[in-house]
Amino acid sequence: MDWLGLHFLPSVPADARMLLECSHNPLLIVLAYLVACSASFATLDIAERVGHVDNRRARIRWRALGALCLAVGIWAMHFISMLSFQTPLEMHYDLPVTIASLGIALISGMVAMEALSHPHLRAAQYLFASLCIGLGITAMHYVGMSAMRSSATHYYEPVRFAASIIIAVASSLAALVLAIHLRQGSGMFHQLLKYGASLVLGAGIVSTHFMGMWALHLMVPADLPLQGPSTDNSLHLSLTIALIVLLIIAGSVSAALADKKLQAKERDLRRVNALLSQLDQARVSLQQVAHYDALTNLINRRGFNQIFAERLMERKLTEGMLAVMFLDIDHFKRINDSLGHDAGDELLKVIAERIRSATRAHDVVARFGGDEFCILIALHNTDEAQHLAQRVMQKMKEPIALSGRRMVMTTSIGISLYPQDGDTSEELLKHADLALYQSKGHGRNSIHFFSANLKTKASLELHLEEELRAALREENGLQLYYQPIVDLRTGHVAKFEALVRWEHPIHGLLTPDRFIGIAENNGLIAELDNWVLRRACRDLGLLTEPGFEKLVIAVNCSALNLARDELVDEVSSALREANVAPHRLELEVTENALMGNISNTILLLQEIRALGVGLSIDDFGTGYSSLAYLKRLPLDTVKIDRSFIIDIPKSPQDMEIVQAIILMAHTLHLKVVTEGVETPAQLEFLSQYGCDYVQGYLFSKPAPLSNLRPLVQQLNLSRPAGLWPSTTMLEAVNLAVQGPVNPLGLTDSSDPHTDRFTKASRAEPAG
Structure with a gap:
């Protein structure tokens, strides 16, 4: 039977006979197999290149080169195998048909490289592509076989013919799968896998050819004389074709290898450039972070x-x-x-x-x-x-x-x-x-x-800070002065207010306005307050003689210290160490300090009050206290600031304010202390309107406790009739304590405004 111009058995003419004296040259068969394996390796290697090339034109060039290597490799394997075929007939090849078979091989190679250019294929795509490639290889094979010209007629055994097609399709499918899966990877093991795959694919391609040759039967006329097997220049032609094809394949593989190295270098270069770019960006970012503020984007x-x-x-x-x-x-x-x-x-x-x-x-x-x-x-x-x-x-x-x-x-x-x-x-x-x-x-x-004096002042404050730290650490130079507070009902000294002084080795006796601010600004105020508290309790413990055993010492408490929870423990510890009854100690706090954090302040004052310590609000009237808060505070005493007293009796407004404060305090069941009393007229006014205690230079300036003992004893002896205290008695007291006096009872050597300034500016919160 005939199909597509091919003759199939058993439709053999009656006058023909089958040519059986045919053979193959083993050397050329091995050479054909090597060419097929080389073509397979080149195809796998170039397919790997196609998968790693990003440039579209470069991909097209590599696909064309891969198609050429596959086509000429398969075609050369087929032609060398045909040249290895030896028959007792004179035989030659038709050149146009041979070239046509090479064209078919090129088309099959292009189809193969097109399929390999996709990163992934579905199962249907694998089957379709392998079918096209397998049929192309089979077509190339049988067209090439039809190029043989001799006196024999070609007949094909149908089963073997079909088997050759199946082998071609299977080999094509294996080639596609291996090429796509071996496209990724590197190293020696990967290279060995490609070598092994090339041997398998080469065997499949050779098997396709020899299965087709096995299906071939040459029929010659019965009367045709036969001759010996032809041994013309088939070997030389085969070697020439193999050499040319192997050179083409070797050049292509070398180009692929060089391109792979070049691409690796380019990839490394891009990686280095990317890294350098990232480093530049990081440097810019670091410079931005190092030199610019992240919140406002201003320079830092x-x-x-x-x-x-x-x-x-x-x-x-x-x-x-x-x-x-x-x-x-x-x-x-x-x-x-x-x-x-x-x-x-x-x-x-x-x-x-x-x-x-x-x-x-x-x-x-x-x-x-x-x-x-x-x-x-x-x-x-x-x-x-x-x-x-x-x-x-x-x-x-x-x-x-x-x-x-x-x-x-x-x-x-x-x-x-x-x-x-x-x-x-x-x-x-x-x-x-x-x-x-x-x-x-x-x-x-x-x-x-x-200005230059700012630098001088800053330098002086720095030295004072260092020296104050040393004075606190060594307890050297700091002293407590006391000013009496007189009970207007009895005329006796009821309290002392403790006022800290610093005997500086260079600047002499410093009042608090020179160093309290330094202590507050440099974290020394708590330590200074604690020193004043302990020293005042210790001095209080020494006042045990008759007439002194009930005296109370008032200690100023800094606004910053009032915010410390440790204050309660420090007060308790100072009383316990000095063995002093808590009711003999009174803490004075300013109204502004009380209003700073009223909720916490109330809790803290309640804890101090629970110890039995008295509480006094100092400089009353100069701040912003609320009566609603004032009635909630656990206070005992209100101290009227001297700024309301200094112009009495010349200022009716100040007189009315003082009267109102005294009435308000008594309504809240609080005692009233008026500080800054300097004249008998002021004393008479305060006595008339029910002030409880007075304090001021009319009685004494602040002095060490030992110097005040004669004053306390003299004031506690008697209470003169009429205006109390009389000028005569005040002169006697001050002569005993301080020397010559002026009409107001002030010593000539003292400046009465020193402590006035201190109290008015709150420079004495620590005593």
Whole structure:
């Protein structure tokens, strides 16, 4: 039978006979197998290249090269195998048909490389592609066999013919699966897998050919004379074809290997470039973090210092001027405490933007941390710095909407100038900070320029701080002075107020206004308060003689110390160590200190009151206390500030205020102490309106406890009739205690305003 121009058995003519004297050259068979294996390896290697190439044109070039290697390899294997076929007939090959078979091989290779260009194939795609490739290889084989020209006719055994097609399709399927799965991977094991797969695929390709040759039967006429097997130049032609094809395959594999190395280097280079890019980005980010504030996006302290050094160098060369401004937001802590830190951060962003908008483009604005900002400006005269600071302050006073509220913030500004205030960045910044400290000390919301006396004052305060630490540590130099508090009902001394003094080796006797602020600003106030408390309790324990055993000592308590929970234990410990009854100790606290945190203050005072210690509110009338809170406080005494007494009897308003305070205190069942009493007229007024206790220079200035003993004894002897105390008796007492007196009972050597200033400014909270 015939099909597609092919002759199949058993339709053999009656006058024909089958040619049986056919054989194959073993050497050429081995050579054909090697060519097939080489073509398979080249196809696998180039398929791997196709899978790793990103450029579209490069992928097309590699697919074409892979198709060429596969096609010429299979075609060369087929042609060499055909040349190994030896028959007793004269035989040659038709060139156009042979070339046509090569074209079919090229088409099959292109189909194969098209399939291999996809990263993944579905099962149906595998089957379809392998079927196309297998049929193409089979077509190439049988077209090539039809190119043989001889006196014999070709007949094919149908089963073996079909088997050759199946082998071709199976080999194609195996080639696709192996090529796609071996496309990823590296190393020696991966390379060995490719070698093994090449041997298997080469065997499949050769099997396809020889299965087709096995299916071939040559039929010659019965009367045709036969001759011996032809041994013409088949070996030389086969070797030539094999050499050419192997060179093509070797060149392609070498190109693939070189491209693989080149691509690996390019990949490494891209990786290095990407790493360098990431490092650059990281460097920029680190520089941003290192030199810029994350919250406000302003320059931070480090970035400011770097720019400051550069600007300073420029100004030194051009002999120009610079101004450094330190800005501090007034009472910013209240925002964080009341609205939270998130609201505080939002406020800082707004403030930073306002400061930036108030400055010029070439001015440097930085945030140093917290609510502290710094501005560096170049200027021609000092007025420019003043005007810029005023613009910033005016900008700050614009209302800010925050957390549903509208608030107005103010700022304190300190300014130092180059070159008059320093020639280094560190010195100028330090001097601007000192000027800022002065602005804050003068009520805030103000501008101050640095002056030389600020540096002197700062240096003095630094030395005083160091010496105060040493004085507390060594308990050397600190002393307690006491001022009597007289009971107007009996005329006797009922209490002493303990007032701390510091006998400085250079500056002499220092009153609290010189060192209490230093103690509060440097964390020494708790230690100082505790020293005063223990020393006062110790002195109180020594007053055991008749007339002194009931005396009470009043000790001032700092507002900062009042916020410490340890205060109760310290009071209890001081009383226990001195073996003093708690009712002989009284703590004096200012009304502003009481109102700082009223809930915690009430609990703390109740614990102190539970010990039996008396409590007094000092400087009453100068703060912002509420009567609603006042009645809740566990107090015993109210002390009227001297500012209400100093103008009595000349000021009717002060007289009315004092009367109201006395009446209010008695209504709340509180005793009243009036301090600052200096004249008999003041004493007469207070006695007339029911004041309980008086204290002042009319009786005595503060003095060591031993010097006050004669005064206590004299005052406690008798109570004269009429206006009490009489001028004659006061003169006698002061002569006994202090020497010559003036008409007000004050010693000539003392300044009565020292402790007045101390009390009025609350510089004596620690005694």
